[in-house]
Amino acid sequence: MFYAATAALLIIGQEASSHAALVAQFSEHLVNTGYIPKEFGRTLNRAMNIRMNADYDVSAKITKDLALKGLKDARRFVDAVRKFMQSKGVEVR
Numbered sequence: 537m538f539y540a541a542t543a544a545l546l547i548i549g550q551e552a553s554s555h556a557a558l559v560a561q562f563s564e565h566l567v568n569t570g571y572i573p574k575e576f577g578r579t580l581n582r583a584m585n586i587r588m589n590a591d592y593d594v595s596a597k598i599t600k601d602l603a604l605k606g607l608k609d610a611r612r613f614v615d616a617v618r619k620f621m622q623s624k625g626v627e628v629r
Contacts, residue, residue, distance in 0.1 A: 537583050537610050540617040544572070547624050559584050566620070576616045579609045 538555065541562045545552060550565050552558035559581055567577035583606060589596040618628045 537580055537613050540614045541580060544617045544620055547621055547626060555584060555587075571620050572616055576613050579613050583609065583613075 538558065541558055542552065544566055545558070545561055548565055548571075550561050552561050562572075562580055563577045566572040567574055586598070586602065586606060590598050621628050
């Protein structure tokens with residue numbers, strides 16, 4: 537999701553300097569402008585929070601169900617970004 541969001545921002549001339557900036561800029565420039573449906577802004581934010589917990593909270597419980605939901609969300613997110621990029625004339629494989 538990070539790399540898909542990064543690519544989408546680059547298409548519109550934006551670049552994020554951190555994960556947090558990426559989430560903020562994705563929402564500001566792609567979600568709030570209507571290029572990407574709002575649900576995917578929330579999806580990216582939720583994934584960022586889970587990643588932060590998994591990386592920095594030794595007591596975090598990342599269950600198999602949570603991981604599988606995250607994978608499903610990631611696939612849908614990447615598909616949404618792919619559609620946006622194709623609408624901008626970018627060939628995406």
